Structure formats: C-alpha cells, structure tokens
Amino acid sequence: MIVTLARIIKFGWKSFTRNGLLAVSTISIMILAALVFEGLILFNVVGKSAIGAIQEKIDISVYFKSNTPEDTILNLKKSLEQLDEVRDVQYVSKDKALADFKVRHAGEDTVSQTLEELDVNPLLASLNVKAKDPTQYGAIAQYLGAKRLADVTEKVTYAQNQVVIDRLVAFMDTMRRAGITLNVFLALLAVIVTFTTIRLAIYSVSDQLQIMRFVGASNSFIQGPYIVEGVFYGIIAGVVSFGFMVPIINFASPYILNFIPEIHIANYLQSNFFALFGYQLLFCTGLGIISAFIAIRRYLHA
C-alpha cells in the first residue's frame, strides 16, 4: 500500500515535471480562476463593510416636546431597548443638543449671537434609535408614533427620511443579491474553464491510459498520478496567484480607503494572511483534484 502510494506520487511528480508546456498552460488558467476566487472573497469583504458603513449612518430620531420630563424620556428609552428590533438607543438631552450645536457652529457669529439673545434653550431632547436591521425602522417608527406617545413627542424623523431609508434598504438588498449572483457565476465560470483545461490535458494522453491498462495497471495506478499532478498544479497556482494578489491589494488599499474610510483592505489582508492563503491553496488544489478525478473517470472503464 505504502509502496503503491509512493509510486503514484513519484509518477505524478515525473509527469508534472515532464509536461512543461501543458503544465504551464493549465497552471495559468488555474491562476486566473484563483484570482477570481480571491477577488470574490475581497469583493464580499468590501461589499459587507460598505453596506455596514451605510447601515451605521441610518438611524431614527424621536424629538420630545420641551416640557417633557426627563424621566418620561428615559422610561421610553428603556422600553425601546427591550424591543427585538432595536440595537442601540442614544439619549441626547436638551443641554447636550445645545452643546453639540455650538460645537457644530463654532465660528459662526450670527448663530452664536442669536443663541445668546434667546433666554431659553430652543433645542429639543431626543432619542436616536438604531435598528438591528434597516428593514425594521418601519416597525420602530410605528411604535414611536403610537397615540399614547403623541402628547410627549414633537416629531419622528423616520417620516421625513422614510423614502431615503427605504431606497437605501432596497439598494443594499439588490447589492447583496447581485453580489451573490456574481460570485456564483464567476466561481462557476472559473471552475468550468479550469476543468475543461485539465480535461483536455488528460484527453491528450488518453492513449497512454489505455496502454497502462494493457500492462495491468489498476485504476488507482492510472488515476492516482494525474490526481497528484492536479495537486502540484493547485499548489503552484495557489502560491503564484496569492503572490500576485498581495501587491495588488496593497496598491489598491489607499484608493479604497479614500472612497470608503471604514474599509482598510491591506489591514484585512495582514490580519487574515494565513487564512486567505489557506483558502487559496485549498481552492486551487481542490480544483486540481476534482477536475483530474472527473476528467479521468471516463477513461477508466473504456
């Protein structure tokens, strides 16, 4: 058994080293497939981060009438926090709202003078509510618009932003679906192209497989070396494609960072270096093994 396995590996290695041009062309195709695969992983990461960043910017604010006691607001905050749909509730008191306003308008003399002329704080206390899922803002708005709260609430911003929020939610949903479809399509395309290349490579030596059968080689002896060869193709394609990917990511990272500040793809690569490299190797060797296995099967029973 060990002798057979050692011989299969030896045959696979020799065949790999002697199939120069064929090996180069097969590995090149696998590299392209691996780049698509790695690109898809990164596309997912960037897409998710971008969607997350947009989601983070969506919230719903409820403003309270100026005479609403703070206890009432804090009670409402507690009850909101108990809702399944709610991720986070921030209380902004009248004083905090005024302080924030002043910071925002520092250096604007007209605004400062107007505030000084007023005896009372004109700003309203508010609660900023973030939902776990952007589709749940409707339900939260409904809760806040209930008649029992009509006496204390001045306005709920959802009504004003509803169209924008709904469009954003629909856009994100479309992006997610398009991303999944694109991923599946490109991954399938890469696998088909690689599989066809390996199948053609094996087809070109199909007469050799028949010779092996006449000499008394068992199926594992015929199939094994080609699978081993597929592993070698996969390892090289995985290493080379990852070698291409690293400088590309480092080059593109600052540009992506300018576009979406939350996404630091170079950092992502650094912290997930071994995992990404492992995925790449696994994808390439898996592709090599499965393609060789399927491609050669048809010649084994001929």
Added chain:
Amino acid sequence: MIIFQNVTQVYNHSTVALDKVSFKVQPGEFVSIVGRSGAGKSTVVKLLIGEERPVKGQVFFGSYEVNKLKSHEMPEFRRHIGVIFQDFRLLSKKTVFENVAFALEVAGRPQKEIIEYVPQVLDMVGLRDKMGNFPQQLSGGEKQRVAIARAMINRPDVIIADEPTGNLDPFNTWEVVKLLTKINELGSTVLLATHDKEVVNAIGQRVITLENGKVVKDEENGRFIIG
C-alpha cells in the same frame, strides 16, 4: 491453456468479425494466427486480453473465463499476459527503463528487484545502453524491442503479439521474430497474429488460418497459404 469455444463476435449488429471460432493452445506452444486484413486476427487478440467481450461463446485463459471477468479483476489478469502491438504503444513520457519497469511497478514488485531485473531484460533485447532514452528518441525496431522487454519482464504465461512486425523493416522484423522465438524457448506461450507470410513460414510452428471470421485451417508445422 487458452481455449476459444464457439466464439462469435459481431460489430455494429451486422459485421461478423468471428463466427463460432474454436481452438485450444497448450502451454509452451508458438501459434501463429494468420489471415488477410479483416479476417479476425485482431479480434482474437482483443477477446483474449479482455478488451472486448464476445457476443457468444467462451474464452478461457488458464483458470480465468476472460469473457466473464469484471473490470476490477482485469488488472490482475492482464499481468499474466504480455502484449505487443504493431504501433508499439509505449508510454511517451517515460524513459525506456521506466516503460519496462512500469509493468513490474503496477504488479507491486519491490524496487530492488526492479533495479536488478530491468537492465537484464533490456540487455536481452539489446537496449541496455538506451535505458535513459525516451520513445521518441528510438527507431521503430528499438521501440518494438522495448515493447517486447515490457511484455516479458513479468515472466508472463503468454505473450500475445498483434502484427508486431507490421511497422518494421526486414532487419528489425527478423530481430523481433528471433526474440519471440527465444521467449518461447524460455517457456512462455507465444500467440502471433500476423499477415506476414515470410515470418510465419520461417517460424515453422503451428498455424491457425482465419478467413472471414472462421477458422479454415489449423496445422502443426503449418505454412501461410491463403487461396
């Protein structure tokens, strides 16, 4: 012993390649199967090595009923037979040494034995100095001698040669015939399918003549005569 018992083979439901063919070959015999192209010589070879199954009849090889062998039983069975083809059928990406060693490797023989035995057999066929060459670096005669070395390395019970001299010049033809005769003298049964009249007549052993898929003559010390 090889036994063909009322073997019929039909291609495409209508072309009869063999029609109720029966014959026996005793261990150690040298039998030439002769006939024109299309007479059924290659079909006999294909049935014997299990490449095809007959439509009717039985093919026996020792204790094996070849027509009933399952695909997973074929490799073990084929290690008892050495096959030589007109087009050599060498593994193009393997050297001469590796081509011959391959037959031992698939049989699971130890490496020590392979290293010792392959050069000896290559010596017998006069190719010891070309062990490291690839098939494309050899002449037709040399390729066929590699094929013979590969066929005989396992010390098979039977050597089957299907038109082994078909692609060779007269000099190499006689080299191959000499080697086959030598293998037979060493104890292996040899089955030679050929349409080379001179070769058959020079060997002067048993001749089975096929015509339109039927055995028309089976003679000890026969000659290649087709009317």
